[in-house]
Amino acid sequence: MSINSDWIRGFTDGEGCFYVGLNKNKTMIMQIQVLPEFAIAQHSRDVKVLYQIKDFFNCGIVKKNNKEVMCYSVRNLKHLNTIIIPFFEKNELLTSKKFNFIKFRWIVKCMLERKYHLNELGLKKIIAIKKRMNTQKIKK
């Protein structure tokens, strides 16, 4: 039995995270770097399943979070916009993570289409939306 769209939908409802990081970065125009990330963390004993997810989406990386935790991560805006977001538009989440996903999608689209992260007003809007997302961290 293998991975498929509904399994990923269920697994993401359980373990997935749509997260927007805001990092101070003096090299950026607004001195703040906006970092949207889709991530799934697992104990290292289950790293195999993270590679299966990576193969399914054909994007992202599997990285080490700490000694016992591995993480599948997609940060590339183009991949988020053309692979991850369309997938979860088609394969709707059932938990409240879907509301996080909607805000996450808004931020990614505004960065790509309107460069909101590169001007003050846009950045303020992104920060306001980010504050309304669950304060969930990439856990495990």
Place this chain on the structure above:
Amino acid sequence: MSINSDWIRGFTDGEGCFYVGLNKNKTMIMQIQVLPEFAIAQHSRDVKVLYQIKDFFNCGIVKKNNKEVMCYSVRNLKHLNTIIIPFFEKNELLTSKKFNFIKFRWIVKCMLERKYHLNELGLKKIIAIKKRMNTQKIKK
């Protein structure tokens, strides 16, 4: 978009728990009560999805774990044996939880078919297998 077998398989790989409790109970023949439980815990904001799972399996209860956490729980041995176990035999888990499931199934079958929990040797075997299960707790 609604709940289906693969979503439940994925969600269980993320959030499900096959747990065997061992409680001191002087009214039991061996003074230990063996309590297998299939459980999925969620923040109370997502209690709706637990009721959807309950409706899907048509067994179990949704109960409060604490102020913020709700839990879908199946403890009835007959329901575990005729509904939950056959489901995960047909819909195989992809994470290491499947090994927990296999041990859990062994314990449920031995309780039902051989009454292992009611004699010393059987109980020792159950305790030995339970010790080899992940020490995961019903979390969140």
